[in-house]
Amino acid sequence: MLMLTPTAVEAVRDITSGEGAPQDAGLRISTRDDAESFQLAVADSPSQDDEVLTAEGARIFMDRKSAEFFDDKILDAGLDAKGNATFVVGPQAANS
Numbered sequence: 001m002l003m004l005t006p007t008a009v010e011a012v013r014d015i016t017s018g019e020g021a022p023q024d025a026g027l028r029i030s031t032r033d034d035a036e037s038f039q040l041a042v043a044d045s046p047s048q049d050d051e052v053l054t055a056e057g058a059r060i061f062m063d064r065k066s067a068e069f070f071d072d073k074i075l076d077a078g079l080d081a082k083g084n085a086t087f088v089v090g091p092q093a094a095n096s
Contacts, residue, residue: 072092
């Protein structure tokens, strides 16, 4: 399952908890037409078939294809020069 760094948890919470955001809002990761690119969007709630990941108050919703791709990945976040969150995906460390 997708893992989130503490920085990613904070970024997702910040993005999805803006003024007027529903309590159950989350960051939705999805694909379109089985493309090999992913879209990120704030969603009020998960779609019917989404996998829901909750980590320390951060909620991620993923469609089936996204959940399969991100199953063995880790999501990290940082800030760009303008102070906006940027996300980086990498492999999870193998257990020794």
